[in-house]
Amino acid sequence: MNKVYIARNYRSKFDAAGKAKMDCETILQNNGWKNIGLKQTWIANSILGTLISVFSVTLGILRLKKGSTLCLQYPFHKFYGYCLWGAKLKKCDVLTIVHDVRSLKGKYGFSEKEIAILNQSDKLIVHNDKMRAWFEQQNIKPQLANIEAFDYLHTDQPQAVRTPINVEQIRVVFAGNMGPFIYELDHLERGNFKFDLYGVGFDASKIHDRENTRLDYKGCFPADKVIDCIDGDFGLVWYGNSLDSCDGETGQYLQYNNPHKLSLYLLCEMPIIIWDKAAMADFVETAGIGFKVSSLKEIKQRLSELTPEQIAQMKANVLKVKADLQTGQYLSRALKALNC
Template sequence: MNKRYLSKNYKGLGSAGNKAKTDIEAILKEIGYRNVGLKQSSHDNKIIGFLVTLLGVLKTPFSLRKGDILVLQYPLKKYYELVCNIAHMKGCKVVTIIHDLGSFRRGRLTIEQEIERLNHSDYIIAHNEAMAQWLQQHKTTAQIGCLQIFDYLSKDKAQFKETAPTPYSVVYAGALSSKKNAFLYELGNYMHSYRFNLYGGGFDASSAKNEELFTYKGFIPSDELITSACGHFGLVWDGDSTSTCSGTYGEYLQYNNPHKTSLYIRCLLPVIIWKKAALAPFIKENNIGICIDSLENLDEVLSSVSQEEYETMKKNIVTISDRLSTGYYLTHAVDEAYQYFKK
């Protein structure tokens, strides 16, 4: 069985979504998968980008052979079902790595439409067990495996600092506008013994409660952030509320793997995450952070973290960070798929 994947044009390589996809292509190439499309490109022009991806799709039937395994990254917009059908016509098996479920966050598809699309695949790599169970409950016919967490490639390495002076400071990276994350603007009501360092765009300090407790660092490219992030913990939280992760983005945390979690780990920052998030079991089992119900008691939770507990988390996170930097989790997930077809 030959191992294949399909590359495409990625507009805006600096975005977190495309970083995850291009990392996956790099890892697949490293472990022996060959591209059946055109060479990966990053044209910002929509028309050129569209044509490059289309030509890569049209090249696919000439590059596949019977018995091949083809890895696709989902969503692939209008081409996904077409490429699956081409692969099956050529006698190949399709492995789909899910990045985003459109029926959840954007609502562009109904659940039924999304499952119908995904059922064109023979094997699906879901983010985690929660997403795998959701797919099974909605009658996905493909075999399902789990990624666990997204790898994060970068030649840059964070400097290991075992100890941290208290009070601790917390890093939050991502979209900082009130439209995306209204919770940030209420957080000052509950902050007393810790501070927040914010990385990203769109923060309106004048609208935040107790704005002096926030230090706005602006947007910093991820590689640079790995070596320069200032703080002791990284926060994974989304939505409108400080008491729970709510709204479209917040509720999606129960099923998806936010890429920023992997970024924090590469920064060697223990993770603070919502207790009901799909990644919370991973954080707990590896002892690389704290799972919380509400941000409203974060002050109390952080105050109770001893120096010894923090140092243990830091040592554990080095191991996970090294794995993310080498493509450990994707390699394991696609190997499980390969072994499934070999049987």
């Protein structure tokens, strides 16, 4: 089988949004897939970056040999349809790695067009059982496999600090865009925990009581540096406005997608606290790498009940999953499940 993919330009080597796709290209190469486009680049200028991607895709289609298997990553904006056209023209099979499904993001509504586009693939790698079931309800035609968790390629740095847990003050980390619920965390009943925040959008003026806040903003770091900067005990996967549920479009999407944030936490060697309706909640519990809650108001009791032995076991389980994530094993297994 002639297995190929087409590398593209990404806005930055340090952009969290593009890291999952960049990592997928590397993992494909490690599994014997060949890049038939230009080399992967990281140029921030949108016009120049788009031109590079145009040339890369066009070169890839010209180089594409009849009967090959072409791996695409979705969404690929204006280029996905172009690649499909080239693949079908040369009678190639198409494997698509699905990163985002616009139809599941609420604000876009259900799109028959999106399903029709993805139906042109021969095989799809989707996030998890929940997303797979949704696709099956839409009568999707391609063969499906789950990635289970998105890999996060990284080499541990010796300067990374991992402070042993202090059960008297457990550090719960939230990394990413600061949603409205962040400032409500101060309203939780006090316990043996605090919140360390990493990312963009933090507004100290929204803190209700600066003298007694449990929020500690640590700053914002590039995607390839943040793993070595985060030093915490548990990673929080939560979105929206409320402490009681992950509401809004982002919260609803959490019921289907694999947040890259979860993989980031695991590489930081932290067990996970996750909304119980999130698609990844079962993965967290089955792997023994954290616990799920229906409301953030449950955190105080859940953390207070954990014994040092239970926390040590969670962290040991985290290290096992981390080893697979940082070496690309999850995508590799999905490829093998589809005989790719």
